[in-house]
Amino acid sequence: MEALPVTLLQVLAQTLQIYSLVLIVRVLLSWFPNLDWGNPVLSSVSAITDPYLNAFRGLIPPLGGIDLSAILAFLALNLLQGLITQSISAFYLSGNTW
Template sequence: MSILSSIFAVLAQTLSIYSLVLLVRVLLSWFPNLDWSNPVLATVSSITDPYLNAFRGLIPPLGGLDL
């Protein structure tokens, strides 16, 4: 049972880190003049965009806001 709880702990920590990176990506999207070719920003974008693109197809932008 210890192995299973360790797996769940690692999964929970991974999801927590991904949620934090996703929050950073959303907050950075509020600044339109950022240079997304920066290696750090490009990495954040490449990690989070597949997840965000799934919802962009479902929820259309409303008045310039990308919900």
């Protein structure tokens, strides 16, 4: 594996880490029903995270009115992050350097 793909994997890993934080913010904000989602900041958070969350909404039905799809979304994101981290680790463990 060349250094450039590893660098790209590191950038992707960091991007997914940031996205995870934004996703956590989105889930926490969903607990407050009186928020103004027309606010530019809240609207941006929603626009960034809702397409990803919507992909999982049909897979797990709500339980007692609680949307559990975020749990599956986090599991999928963590799985992807783990695969990327393993790929980066494999590069370094194979004795490759920059």
